[in-house]
Amino acid sequence: MNAYAELIGGRDVIVCCGTGGVGKTTTAAATAVAAARSGKRAVVVTIDPAKRLADALGIAELGNTPTEIAGPWPGKLAALMLDTKSTFDDVVRRHAHDDHQAERILSNRFYRNVSGTLSGTQDYMAVEKLSELYDSGDWDLVVVDTPPTRDALAFLEAPKLLARLLDNPIYRIVTAPSRGVFRAVNSAAQTVLRQLARVVGATVVDEAVAFFQAFEGMEDGFRDRANATLKLLGDQRTAFVLVASPRADTLMEARYFLDRIRTADLDAAAVVVNRVLPSVSTSPERATELVRSLAGTQAAGAAVALADLAGSGAEDQSRIHEITDAAPDAIMVQVPLLADDVHDLDGLATIADLLTAD
Numbered sequence: 001m002n003a004y005a006e007l008i009g010g011r012d013v014i015v016c017c018g019t020g021g022v023g024k025t026t027t028a029a030a031t032a033v034a035a036a037r038s039g040k041r042a043v044v045v046t047i048d049p050a051k052r053l054a055d056a057l058g059i060a061e062l063g064n065t066p067t068e069i070a071g072p073w074p075g076k077l078a079a080l081m082l083d084t085k086s087t088f089d090d091v092v093r094r095h096a097h098d099d100h101q102a103e104r105i106l107s108n109r110f111y112r113n114v115s116g117t118l119s120g121t122q123d124y125m126a127v128e129k130l131s132e133l134y135d136s137g138d139w140d141l142v143v144v145d146t147p148p149t150r151d152a153l154a155f156l157e158a159p160k161l162l163a164r165l166l167d168n169p170i171y172r173i174v175t176a177p178s179r180g181v182f183r184a185v186n187s188a189a190q191t192v193l194r195q196l197a198r199v200v201g202a203t204v205v206d207e208a209v210a211f212f213q214a215f216e217g218m219e220d221g222f223r224d225r226a227n228a229t230l231k232l233l234g235d236q237r238t239a240f241v242l243v244a245s246p247r248a249d250t251l252m253e254a255r256y257f258l259d260r261i262r263t264a265d266l267d268a269a270a271v272v273v274n275r276v277l278p279s280v281s282t283s284p285e286r287a288t289e290l291v292r293s294l295a296g297t298q299a300a301g302a303a304v305a306l307a308d309l310a311g312s313g314a315e316d317q318s319r320i321h322e323i324t325d326a327a328p329d330a331i332m333v334q335v336p337l338l339a340d341d342v343h344d345l346d347g348l349a350t351i352a353d354l355l356t357a358d
């Protein structure tokens with residue numbers, strides 16, 4: 001068993017992060033496949049998988065609840081595609097005191113705008129989904145894919161999003177006590193609201209006020225949940241897996257992500273370097289020699305191609321050493337560039353093999 005397989009065996013939650021297009025969705029799905037093969041009940045929360053992969057996982061139509069995927073494994077494999085909007089609705093329903101409060105919020109226009117567009121909402125809902133699946137007790141491992149983002153902190157900060165929303169001045173105004181010494185404050189607040197209404201329109205303000213009023217009494221539930229999730233993400237139940245590529249531009253970003261994960265006191269347990277060029281046994285020097293000696297012959301083209309590959313492969317390896325130096329404690333796994341996109345279960349099984357090979 002290699003170290004990555006051991007990681008899969010030992011954790012309850014694996015979060016795959018990294019910059020755009022490096023292979024987060026692929027790695028997350030393949031990690032869940034590897035877990036199912038080792039007998040675990042694994043579920044992967046994917047974010048916007050390529051259409052063909054979504055088809056292969058059976059989640060192209062259904063989305064937000066786990067769809068089980070049949071396959072030759074002793075464990076259980078399920079996938080879902082995160083639907084930010086309906087996850088947010090579920091969260092509201094869960095925390096509302098009764099159906100009436102839930103409906104008041106869900107039908108509010110301000111809520112409907114905010115729940116789809118607020119920056120960080122997708123990350124927040126990925127985290128919500130993760131805790132929902134974890135709490136259900138149905139899964140031994142929850143693997144979470146993360147949205148393409150340049151801001152590594154977005155996901156880590158996600159549980160605090162609602163707390164930030166509740167720091168909104170409108171929320172503080174509408175929930176401020178309106179009696180006694182606070183009365184003056186509140187009437188000043190009303191003035192602010194009136195001024196705001198002149199700028200953004202009275203309807204917008206009315207809707208926002210109605211939203212925050214409907215929200216009253218739910219903050220504690222949200223905050224408790226955010227704290228429980230932060231604890232889950234922060235302790236040994238959770239491993240962060242940084243997906244990177246050996247290209248020069250993404251290497252810088254990988255180091256940045258590593259820094260952020262560490263600064264947030266989270267466990268960057270593994271680095272998956274994806275799409276590594278195959279290593280050739282010919283050294284770049286020897287390949288250059290061949291180019292010279294075979295020039296003008298029929299093998300000239302092949303020699304040039306070999307020299308290219310040997311050169312780029314050697315560059316990849318030296319960049320991979322840089323990542324290793326930046327994360328000496330993390331498990332390092334290299335996944336080669338495959339000839340084809342990974343768009344079906346066979347492709348995922350191949351990546352799962354590569355991730356867990358000795």
Ligand SMILES: Nc1ncnc2c1ncn2[C@@H]1O[C@H](COP(=O)(O)OP(=O)(O)OP(=O)(O)O)[C@@H](O)[C@H]1O
Nearest residue numbers: 020021022023024025026148275336337338341342
């Ligand atoms: N080792 C590999 N060899 C060949 N193709 C790969 C490999 N890994 C991933 N791919 C392909 O690269 C593309 C991007 O991968 P993927 O969607 O997993 O990246 P991502 O990090 O999730 O992207 P985004 O940031 O846009 O969500 C996909 O078409 C996938 O099939």
Ligand SMILES: [Mg+2]
Nearest residue numbers: 024025047048
């Ligand atoms: Mg993706």
